[in-house]
Amino acid sequence: MSDNLPETTHGGDATLAHEPIPDPGLPEHQWRPTDVDPKAERRAERQVAGLFMLAILGAIGFIVSYIAFHVGDHPDTIGNLGASNLALGLCLAVTLLGMGAGMIQWARKLMGDHEIMEMRHPASSSQADREAAIAILQTGLEESGLGRRPLVRNTLLAAGGVLGLLPVIMLRDLGPLPGDKLDHTIWDIGTWTPEMQAWWKTQDRSLQRVVRDVVGTPIKVTDLEIGDLVNAEPEVLFAVDPDTKQLVVDGTDQLVDKAKAAVILHRMLPQDIVSQQTLNWSVDGIVCYSKICTHVGCPISLNERTTHHLLCPCHQSTFDLADAGKVLFGPAARPLPQLELTVDDEGYLAARRDFTQPVGPSFWERG
Ligand code: FES
CATH class of the missing domain: 2.102.10.10 (Rieske [2Fe-2S] iron-sulphur domain)
Structure with a gap:
């Protein structure tokens, strides 16, 4: 231990222990290919629309399977799963996968990409913060491109609409009435x-x-x-x-x-x-x-x-x-x-x- 340095409880340098850690700042922003290359952007747009189309096909397949196969048809299909269970499960999986993957790709490649720094603040937001949040939401809405990208918007709406049909058509299982x-x-x-x-x-x-x-x-x-x-x-x-x-x-x-x-x-x-x-x-x-x-x-x-x-x-x-x-x-x-x-x-x-x-x-x- 040197005689020139004051001792800390840990035996270290007290001056160094109280110095604030310098803010490392944000690393330099890396632009994505879709931010700088219009061709890459269009390619990503078609990719997202393709995934939503896949979701639509899966949902249509679900409806067709529901009508075509009855419970108990081909009961020995793949490990006794039954044709109906297997077809319905696979089609629903394709629908959800297409929707999920499409949304992820949309967010990763096409939505706004910039770092945001937010300071800690009291639990209840001030009026200014609320207005800022609304402004951010509006910016997000604009950056999502819903208005500018009708292909993505329309295929997403169609996929969501067809997905919403699935529980409706399954209402058929409530019938027929049992009679006597x-x-x-x-x-x-x-x-x-x-x-x-x-x-x-x-x-x-x-x-x-x-x-x-x-x-x-x-x-x-x-x-x-x-x-x-x-x-x-x-x-x-x-x-x-x-x-x-x-x-x-x-x-x-x-x-x-x-x-x-x-x-x-x-x-x-x-x-x-x-x-x-x-x-x-x-x-x-x-x-x-x-x-x-x-x-x-x-x-x-x-x-x-x-x-x-x-x-x-x-x-x-x-x-x-x-x-x-x-x-x-x-x-x-x-x-x-x-x-x-x-x-x-x-x-x-x-x-x-x-x-x-x-x-x-x-x-x-x-x-
Ligand atoms: S089923 Fe409720 S009391 Fe028997």
């Missing part, structure tokens, strides 16, 4: 497809059994103890065509039918049943209800064994299984639909008929 499809489930044999009817003829029975969910085994009264709750389905969902060895109900149809027809079985002492109808539709204290909550359709299976209350996990609607599925608590507005049970000739639980009212949440066309 929500009024019935496959507990009603009369609504079955010819394949299901053909299988049913081979069974030589008149009542459809209530079988365990997942495994499809039929259920006898003695299989359930007091307090038990069992998830169940109509037996046709597990039917196998004897010739093809395939399920009679398969694919999307199976999922839709299963979602609507799902039920729960619950056994209680017959003397615990409150409602006369619930008693009439039960077998030895076993009652059967739709598993679909009448609020917004969650599957229900939280059971209080001793009170016979069934709780929906979504919003806590609580239904009384001893009293016609009455709502005891929560936002559900309608009782849980009950399925009329009986036993067939071999002693298995079976449905006497379909639900007498639509299952699940309310809908506009509900009678």
